[in-house]
Amino acid sequence: MTATRRPGRRRFSPASAGADLLLVLWFAFSLFPILWMVLLSLKSRADQTSTYFVFTPTPDNFATVLSEEGVRLTGVDFTGALLTSLVTSLGAVLLSLAIGVPAAYAAGRWAYRGSGDIMFTILSFRFAPELMVIVPLFVIYNQLGLFDSDAGTIWVLQLVTLPLIVWILRSYFQDMPEELEQAALLDGYTRTRAFLMVALPLVRPGIAASALLAFVFAWNNYVFPLILTGGQNPTVTVAVTRFLGGGGQAFYNLTAAAALIAALPPLLVALSIQRYLVRGLSFGAVKS
Amino acid sequence: MSSLELRGLGARYGRKTALHGLDAEIADGEFFVVLGPSGAGKTTTLKCVAGLVEGATGAVLIGGRDMTGVEPYERNVAMAFESYALYPQKTVAENLASPLRSGRLGTWTPEQRGARIGEVTRTLGIDHLLGRYPRELSNGQRQRTALGRVLVRPADVYLLDEPLSHLDAKLRAAMRAELKQLSGMARTTTVYVTHDYQEALALGDRIGVLREGRLVQVGTPAQVWETPADAFVARSLGQPETNLLEARVHRGLATTHGGGATVALPEEAHGADGVLLGLRPRDLRIAGPSAPPDGAGRELTMRGRVVLVERLGRSRELSVDVAGRTVITVTDDPRVREGDDVTLAVAWGRVHVFAGPAGDGSPHPPRVGSALPVGGTR
Numbered sequence: 001m002t003a004t005r006r007p008g009r010r011r012f013s014p015a016s017a018g019a020d021l022l023l024v025l026w027f028a029f030s031l032f033p034i035l036w037m038v039l040l041s042l043k044s045r046a047d048q049t050s051t052y053f054v055f056t057p058t059p060d061n062f063a064t065v066l067s068e069e070g071v072r073l074t075g076v077d078f079t080g081a082l083l084t085s086l087v088t089s090l091g092a093v094l095l096s097l098a099i100g101v102p103a104a105y106a107a108g109r110w111a112y113r114g115s116g117d118i119m120f121t122i123l124s125f126r127f128a129p130e131l132m133v134i135v136p137l138f139v140i141y142n143q144l145g146l147f148d149s150d151a152g153t154i155w156v157l158q159l160v161t162l163p164l165i166v167w168i169l170r171s172y173f174q175d176m177p178e179e180l181e182q183a184a185l186l187d188g189y190t191r192t193r194a195f196l197m198v199a200l201p202l203v204r205p206g207i208a209a210s211a212l213l214a215f216v217f218a219w220n221n222y223v224f225p226l227i228l229t230g231g232q233n234p235t236v237t238v239a240v241t242r243f244l245g246g247g248g249q250a251f252y253n254l255t256a257a258a259a260l261i262a263a264l265p266p267l268l269v270a271l272s273i274q275r276y277l278v279r280g281l282s283f284g285a286v287k288s
Numbered sequence: 289m290s291s292l293e294l295r296g297l298g299a300r301y302g303r304k305t306a307l308h309g310l311d312a313e314i315a316d317g318e319f320f321v322v323l324g325p326s327g328a329g330k331t332t333t334l335k336c337v338a339g340l341v342e343g344a345t346g347a348v349l350i351g352g353r354d355m356t357g358v359e360p361y362e363r364n365v366a367m368a369f370e371s372y373a374l375y376p377q378k379t380v381a382e383n384l385a386s387p388l389r390s391g392r393l394g395t396w397t398p399e400q401r402g403a404r405i406g407e408v409t410r411t412l413g414i415d416h417l418l419g420r421y422p423r424e425l426s427n428g429q430r431q432r433t434a435l436g437r438v439l440v441r442p443a444d445v446y447l448l449d450e451p452l453s454h455l456d457a458k459l460r461a462a463m464r465a466e467l468k469q470l471s472g473m474a475r476t477t478t479v480y481v482t483h484d485y486q487e488a489l490a491l492g493d494r495i496g497v498l499r500e501g502r503l504v505q506v507g508t509p510a511q512v513w514e515t516p517a518d519a520f521v522a523r524s525l526g527q528p529e530t531n532l533l534e535a536r537v538h539r540g541l542a543t544t545h546g547g548g549a550t551v552a553l554p555e556e557a558h559g560a561d562g563v564l565l566g567l568r569p570r571d572l573r574i575a576g577p578s579a580p581p582d583g584a585g586r587e588l589t590m591r592g593r594v595v596l597v598e599r600l601g602r603s604r605e606l607s608v609d610v611a612g613r614t615v616i617t618v619t620d621d622p623r624v625r626e627g628d629d630v631t632l633a634v635a636w637g638r639v640h641v642f643a644g645p646a647g648d649g650s651p652h653p654p655r656v657g658s659a660l661p662v663g664g665t666r
Contacts (some may be wrong), residue, residue, distance in 0.1 A: 161626040179373040182340045186367050187437075189389030201377050 036237035048253040064147075065243075074243050076250060078258055081239035085262075087149050088225075088235060089218040092157035093165075093211050099158075099163035102205065103197065107166065108173030109191070126163040130223040141228055148230045156224045161214035168213070172206035173199065198260035211275045216266040236262040290351030290444035291316045292337065292477050295374040297344040299332050306332045307501045309346060314477060314494075316351075319468075321480045321492035323524060328499040330481040331370065338365050338477065350444050361392065366438040367447040370481075372430045374422040380433050381405060381418040385443040408440045411470060427454040432463075439470060446478040450488060462488055485525040489513065497521045499652070520652035521641040522566045528605055528616045531567040532642070541662065542641070546611030549590045551636070551659035557643040564653055567641035569605070572617040574624060575633040585661050587633045590615070594628045608632060636661050 040048065042057035064070045065078050106112075107119050137156060138147075146152030176199060184194035225235040234242070240262055243255040297310040306329045314320045322330050336344045339360040348355045355363055357497035366387065374383050378427045384405045396404070408499045409415040412432045422430055431454045438446055452460045452467075468491055482488055488495045489509040495516070496506045505517035516522035522530040533549070542563050549565070557563055575589065592610035599605075600618070608615045608630060617632060624630065639659035644650045 019485035177371065177373065179369050179371050180375065182335075182338070182360070183367070183369060183373040183437075184376070184386070185340070186338055186363075186365060187387040188361050190361055191357075193390075198375055 003196050015029050037256045041260050043253050067257045076242040081234050081236045085235040088153040091154040092161045092218045093214050096161040096165045104166045104169035105173050108170040109269045122163050125159045148233045157218045160217050165210045166216045168210035172203045209273050212269045293349040296346035299341050307356030310503050317475045319478045319493045321488040321495045323488040324498035328498040338367050364444045366443040368434045368438045368451045370449040372434040384436050384440050408436050412436050446476050448480045518652045518654045519564050528569045531615050533565045535563050552662045554657035556656040560643040563643040569616045569618045571638040572632045572634045575617050575631040590632045598625050
């Protein structure tokens, strides 16, 4: 009864069909909020509170959100918020790279007194609840005059971006054979030059992957900008929510459109890093 | 161009001691081979000389200058790593140019660099690969590139870590011959690490045999071959391995277990409970009608039965059962078959006697001398 199976072809069975069906259901269930958001963003003001799937779609909401019309209607400067998010997220990633690459190298290469503790502290920034530190930070920011400033946001976003970059890059440096740098030392290069000439170029894929990942996390962060960037200079995550309450009226359709626009950069970034994550690091350098 | 001296060189990785105080003096221009099994500390020795081992103890002197605390990049030492350690993002030519561009060997113009690299790569047979990346090379080509990165530069000391291990047998033999001439051309003090006794014997001006972080014997190939310092060294050199027969000592005579052979011992071994008799397979011969055992008692003879014959090209490796002990020998005689009764003969002087002090259960007893004829004088 055994039919010849060609490679790559699965035999039909009720069990696997059932599993596939469950997967499809789960997929639809988990993506439903996004589908609902897309539908909502295409609805007119009149339709925005309806729960019907059938309506006349309009692209106006996107134009409104990005234009002066949106500002007039809701008081939210969404394009300004996009710019703020871009500046702060990018700034946060660059600052984290400047600090994090050397830190990751040191952590990946040498064990020194307290190195484990330092790494754990950096990691703890990631898992400690943001709300735990937000009140003291609010006080400190007010006193230092960092409240509602891009510099302040970049600084606080280090809690998000730095651990990611340090921990991801540390494993890249650990995977890189130490003998490559030793060869550079014996070629007559100092440790700094060996690092720049040998180690750094080899972890470029890791730097790209961790930087993009950190960018996504920085862009998506909500709590810190919500509390620390009061009125004038919000990031997109904060600005999106303002459409709900701006001018005494809730604009669900504008909120959905703004949220979709805000989700676009992280989406593109996420698609682009896949390639870097799977690429081999130092193939051919050292015999396997 | 410098001598190299190791004084009490020690190294440890965590709790494991990798090197137990090595002492060695290597003359200017000498080709010194470190021979040992894997895990003996060969690579660690090289890395200590290069200054790459943190927390190494003792001292390394290059050209009489103490290198303690001197950074690797200031030691003017070149090393070929067993893992090649080629820069993956650089081509073969760039890899070879790397030591010349560091600025520590004077200024090299691009033309001078090109000429030097061309010279070295032609000798190594990799001059057609200059534009390739390491990932595009075979293991043998990578190994030669790693060797090239060493030979391209004038250094005080060359450190070569198993530089021929990944070449196929034919290329290895060719490169071995080539290397001897290369290093002669460069006249640079070289420390060469290998686990291959043939490489060691063929290349070394002197050989240091390393076991578990200790230099067991240092000597010329002839010395190490003819008078191995202990049973370990005897077994490290030669293929098939040296036969080691356990023997009980009684009144200055040693009788192998099973009674297959009895020899008289040199004075130094009289105090031992037991000794090991070392017999190189090629020192043993099959005594037959055409080559009868020496009647004057100048040879040790043993009777046995051939249990296994293995062909090794022209000659055959025989496993001979001598009173319950297997003795390996090699013969060119094509007539010997499995099941034959044979007489093995070996000159007394070729029977190595290894003995520790009484009660010493060391697995590697030192050599105390050669066996003597029983009841006679030499």
